[in-house]
Amino acid sequence: MTSPDLQYKVEQFLYREVRMLAEGRYEEWLDLFSEDTRYLMPIRETTATREDSERGEEFIPHIDDDKDFMRARVQRLRHHLAHAEHPPSRLRYFISNIEVDDAEGGAAGDLDVRCNLMVYQSRLERTEKTFVGRREDRLRQENGSYQIASRKVVLDQSLLPRSITIFF
């Protein structure tokens, strides 16, 4: 069982992290990720069995980034011609069901953190989209706080409500 102190610490880390996203503080957000991080979003498909629905490595994903490409995404969003987010969407992030465990096969102090995620995107006048799924993070101890050593975002939608212009 995770201690209440650890649970609290991780929860506060995650709440502050998603607020950076809601507020568009992307450079600050990038700093939370380790240099060797992987930011992955697999596709979902409707399959006969529950296990097959989250498609694995042999399938095309939606996103499979390293830190360099995450930086490039942020750099692009800052460009005045990135019309998809200029003017910016209004975003609200909800995370819940936060589970904290010792990392399987990780170094001492590494954590596996799962949470549910809902992101509401309101854009211009009538565009309203909601992305729902879960996140699986590997957190690494770093100077009394954490670094995200990998993140997998598994949305529940097989047909996404819109193309993706935001982070999860």
Added chain:
Amino acid sequence: MSDIRARDLVRADEGLISRRIFFDPEIYRAELENIFAKSWLYLAHESQIPNPGDYTTNYMGEDPVLIWRGMDGKVRAFLNSCRHRGMRVCRTDAGNARQFACPFHGWTYGNSGELKTVPNFEDGYFGELDKEKWGLHAVPKLTSYGGFIFGNWDADAESLDDYLGDLRWYLDILIERSLGGVEVIPGQQRYSIDGNWKIAAENFVGDSYHLAHSHGSAYGLPIRQINPTNPMVFRDRKLEYYDIAMEGGHGFTQFTLSGERVEIDRMLAAEMGPEIVEYVEECHARLEKLSEAQAKVYALPFGNVFPNFSINDFSALSPIGLYLWTPKGPGSLEVWQWAATDRDAPQVIKDIARIDFTRFQSTAGIVGPDDTENFEQVTQSTAGVVGQRLDFNYQLTLERELVEGFDDVPGYISTYVSEENQRLFYKHWVKLMDDGEGARQAYDKPRLAVQG
């Protein structure tokens, strides 16, 4: 269309197209009938369903279809709807099945589409239901071109070869260049756009004009460091590009005709090592066997097969992108997209392709989402009655003569950038909408020509 004639709304020779065609529900309804129920539509690639029983699903217009390889090895496509009460027979995206039992009343169909069993056949239908007549409704015309499976709801439609026409010369480049054949990476990305399907299709058919402004944020990135095989890194090189339109409404853009794209691949390959150099040379040699002109063209690079199937193919070192703009109402479409590579490409090229696809013209890429913003706001700005009285402007390079001097290259070659491909796309659209059947000649009058 009752009182609307498409030719009154589209004056392609003047470069004027009414905004109405992007929003009007009556026009949309007529498109489903006159275009989507009569054109050859892309369904799937054979590499997605290699074994007997393998299936995948798609849409033809708004009709759901099941593409299924029978135990006899033959690929067929069916309306994905039970003949009894219409329930969706296959509700998964892809897999392998010997048969599907309809969830509603249990009518069961085999993978040749045949109706196998019907509950209460003896005591309810008294053994008299003609099972031969009540198999799944088959797509009457289905043909594979180099592994790309197309279907047509019109049993009297011209052959796929005739439909593709001059485009075959270009598709052959993609198909022949691919060592071991084209292979689709499993899975598909899907997302919705609140926009009209045509604004997406015409974007690929020839709109290179939008690249600098719509995608200006992507061009500034350190792509060279991030992805060394992406040909975007050569944007600063002055390449001689051309747009090429073909009869039948097909169009591709950003062609080079003098071997520039293979030279770029050779430069990139040299940096990547001997295995990649050999691979590029082998791809090129295969094209030289086709023809000298095709070897010089080397890659497509991006365009649209009428009406709604788009392709990205910039290089042997980057992924082949396959995109379907599936109509879901006058103001709504779904994007279904796949990435493909050569079956026998070096593993490093396959690995790069998988990642590269996700980063550019893709759900979350640095290119696709800016297109979404355009497609949605273009469509929604046509909703008002005043907006619908206006025309869109397609006058870029209007009246400019076609390029000549490339006698071995089929189609109508325009200088880059132009809107000639779009004008021809809509000319073909008009013919299908008004005549109810395709007329091949897009050019009614002889064109002046200049030397390329």
